[in-house]
Amino acid sequence: MQMNYTNNQTTLKLELDWEPEEHHIAWAITTLVDSIPTGDLEAESSWTGRPEYPVKMLLKMLLFSYSRSVFSGRKIAEMGDENLVMRWLMGNIVTVPSYRTINRFRVHPRTKTLIKRLYSLFRTQLTSLGLIDDSALYIDGTKLAANANKYTFVWRKSVEKNEPKLDEKSNQLYDQIIQNEVDLAVRQETDGSLDSTELKAVSDKVSNEIDNLNQVIANEKVKPGGSQNKRRRRKLKHYNHLLKTDLIPRKQNYEFANRTFGERNSFAKTDTDATFMRMKEDPMKNGQLKPGYNLQVASQHQYTLYFDLFQRPTDTRTLVPFLSSIFTQAPNASQYVVADAGYGSEMNYQFISDDLEKDFLIPYGMYEKEQTRAYHKDKRKVANWDYDEYNDCYTDLDGIEFRFHNYSIRHDRYGTERKFKVYWAVDYFEDPQRQELATTQSGRPRQISINANWEYFKNKAKEQLSSEIGRQLYGQRKIDVEPIFANLKAHLAFKRFSVRGLSATWNEVGIALMANNLVKLAKVAANLKEHGQKQEGNSHKSRISFLFSYRIRVMSRTLLRLRIFGAETCAKRQLVPLNPKMVIIPSSGIMTIFTLMLTS
Known part of the structure; x- marks a missing residue:
């Protein structure tokens, strides 16, 4: 039914x-x-x-x-x-x-302002509820796939390799057109390459010359051996065809690529703001590069408090702009900045300590390896050598002394300046055995370069990470920020953007992270209520069990009296009851069945 x-x-x-x-x-x-x-x-x-x-x-x-x-x-x-x-x-x-x-x-750009305001209000709400404080910010990053085709790549190296070849071809064609008596005079520089605007001007002048030849050919008479103007027109048409179908479009593409690259080495044609990166989700297991964005998150207690989206595939160079935006919004956001070894660099340490005046709990790349026994026994590592501060010299484990020789300034590909002190091994010309240890295979003296600034920050990182509060906060990092990415990608299934462009993707990931925050906040509220109900239920159960045990004791006394009374009654009558089971329904509503063991 x-x-x-x-x-x-x-x-x-x-x-x-x-x-x-x-x-x-x-x-x-x-x-x-x-x-x-x-x-x-x-x-x-x-x-x-x-x-x-x-x-x-x-x-x-x-x-x-x-x-x-x-x-x-x-x-x-x-x-x-x-x-x-x-x-x-x-x-x-x-x-x-x-x-x-x-x-x-x-x-819409207006939505970006609303999302920023939304995160500010959310942080205020969490602070009022006591769910976050200003103790530490946990920072980590992940990569999200862009809404772009994975085969629409443009590589900087390919452009840098092929554009000079195109310029050489354009210059040769320019000279050939001049040899055909076409007055061009469009080149801005004698030895420079022609840009797309100049190539268009060349094409226009060649087209005008072809039109003039058409008029001349239409009025001239047939000559034996063919017309010289027709042969010249044929060449100019060929040159103009090369300009319009090959040289000008390719030059425009290269110019667009150079404008789009910026500091990047690649971009996707369908989403020019996306950069090709190596994703963690690699089903083919071949390390294929795919267009995407680098999402950086600053969290506390698994709530996303700040975020930003970058076009750089590595995390190291995203920390400075990310922290700048955070502490511009909230100067007292946190005292400690906690991140993994992917963010450990001299530039990041110096920015946090000197510019922000905050403490960092960020290990550098060799931090874990330096804690091993094999590293401490390696005689090639300068960290294991003796240093004489008074004489400013190093002595390796073989007794070779290295003395200060000169200063050196180096610049990386991003323009960051690093200062080094160069030490040379002492010349042991009187001791051939030590002289062999003090020179290289080519016979030159051994050299070491010491970056004092980097060594200072490495020691500071070790000191802070080995402190009691440092161990506690850094141990909290992996269980604080990593679940955010797990919930975002696994539970919300947000692995790929639905929109294109850096501004639009920033809006979308901001909405997705806030939705993840609100899901967690709603669960916390529900769990608190359930926990309160459980505590109330446990106290109620304890009262019920006490009353139940009290009634059981009262019932046992009543049953004993009934058993004695039944036995006496049967003994007087000299008979055994037909149904030896007696049913008693106590006032508690619990049915109890027991048997009177009677003998005649």
Whole structure:
């Protein structure tokens, strides 16, 4: 037998209002978005035409859909029609925004300002709830795939290799056109290459010369052996064809690539802001480079407090701009900056200590290896040598002395300046055995270069990481920031962007990370309530067990009396009852069956 079911029968709806359950994520979204001041939402809009959709409503729709792993604009619009919670967040509005409206809103520059304001309010909310403090910021990064084809790559080395060949070909063609008596005079520099504008000017002048030849050929008579003008026109047409179909388009592509590269070595044609990187998700196990972005996150207690998106594939050079943006927004954001060894560099250490005046808990690349026994026994490592501070010299484990020789300044490919002190081995011309140890295979004296600034920061990193608070905070790093990426990629399934361009992807990842924050906040609130109910339930159970044990003791005394009374009655009557089982229903409602062991 099944219960009655019909969805076509008209019913009288007595429930006029509906709300999500108490600790649903919709409440967290509503509380956060509604806290945005009205002044931040006001913008210039037209006084004519259809009224705009409320910004708060669109923001709530995006946060809820991203928390449910829905990233498509069409799917979000569909949720607005079918999902009950989404309808409640929209305020039961009659007209649902189209997918075009949703997509335009999440890539709009105005949305970026709203997202920044949203994170500021969220940090204030967490601080008021006591969920975060200013003890430490945990920083880490991950790579997200761009919405671009993985085979639309443009490499800087390829452009640098092929563009000079194109320039040489253009210069040769330029000389050939001049030899055909075409007055060009478009080259800006005698020895320089022709840019696309100059090549277009050359093509225009060649086209004009071809038009003039057409008029001349139309009026001239047929000559034996063919017309000289026709042969000249044929060559010019060939040159013009090369210019229009090969040289000019390729030169334009190279110029566009050079403008787009910036400091990068590659970009994708379908999303020019994306850089080709080696992703952690590599199903083919071949290390294939794919277009993507480098996401940097600063967290505490698994909440994303700050984030930024970079086009650089390595984490080392993202720390300085990321921390600059953080401490510009909040100068007292944290006292400790905690990150893994991928961020350990002289430039980063110096920026945190000198510019920000903060403490860092960031190991350098060789930190773990330097703790091993094999490293301490390696006589090639300068760290194991003796240093005489008074004479400023080093002595290796073989007794070879290295004395200061000169200063050296080096620059890396990014322009960072590093100062070194160069030490040369002493000349042991009187001792052939030691002289052999003091020279290289080519006969030159051995040299070592010491970066005093880098050694200072390495020692400072060791000291801070080995301290009690340093060990505690650095041990917390892996369980604080790593779960954010796990929840983002595994639970929310956000591994690839749905929009293109650095500004648009920044907006989208900001929405996704905030949705992840609100999911966690809603779970924390629900767990606190459940924990409170469990504590109340445990105390209630203890009271019940006490009352139950008390009633059992009272019942046992009653049963004993009944057993004695039954035995006496049967003995008097000299008979055994037909049913030796007696049923007693105590006042507690528990049925107890026992047997009277009677003998005649």
